[in-house]
Amino acid sequence: MSVQMKQADFTSHMGRALDEAKAAAARGEVPVGAVLVGPDGAVLAQAGNETRQRHDPTAHAEMLVIRQACAKLGTERLIGCALWVTLEPCPMCASAIAWAHISSVYYGASDPKSGGIEAGPQIYTHKTTHHKPELYPGIAEAACSVILKDFFKSKR
């Protein structure tokens, strides 16, 4: 894959995830958005957080796109797929990414308060995590974190 193609992906996939985060904020949800991309580069699923409207604490954006993509493909394993998400996944989502055997995770802002990759339990550093995706942190970091900051500022 050429560098040029990759840059286009960065803009389009993370742009789509950012749009999902903004839509989540408009619904009163914590503004995190995610996109699941197949091995051929096609978008399989996209979602923002829906924990409040669904009354479901597991309805993080990452979980929703994993479940949607698996349902679409009729499989439990998203081998060769990439997850794009605006915030560092929490331990629940990081572990679900491992169970789904997702190949790469591109994320925006780090989450020192509740993250599960760099922060706290550091899910991918343990022998008991049987699949570890390639990690690309810091993608469009400023844009991803400003949405969260604005949301929590407006809630105070």
Next chain:
Amino acid sequence: MSVQMKQADFTSHMGRALDEAKAAAARGEVPVGAVLVGPDGAVLAQAGNETRQRHDPTAHAEMLVIRQACAKLGTERLIGCALWVTLEPCPMCASAIAWAHISSVYYGASDPKSGGIEAGPQIYTHKTTHHKPELYPGIAEAACSVILKDFFKSKR
């Protein structure tokens, strides 16, 4: 709550979880079962693993009962509720339990290979895990682990 009542709960709630584990095995699923009990002691939800039949890597027994109970109560928070499960929850489920603010977790067999409480990421030992349930491991441990051992033996 009297000791006698607690022993009756141990038998009935973990018995129900064991029945769900056995039903999961019969469907070709990894035999783990879970029961979600409300603050009044009533069973809110029960399920066995359904990852294969649902094509959903997040469909662990614990996740299913959390989602079912939250949908039933119209809330994201299962405060005062207890989760009974035949196997030590994985990091995904342990983190979901924290997000749901479940008060107590009673579990059967430990899972040194893929667990998330005693094993690997030890989810509840981190400052970034904002809720920690009371833990009661080793409930009906022998019965819970023999179902798993028999299942994996039959798959060889």
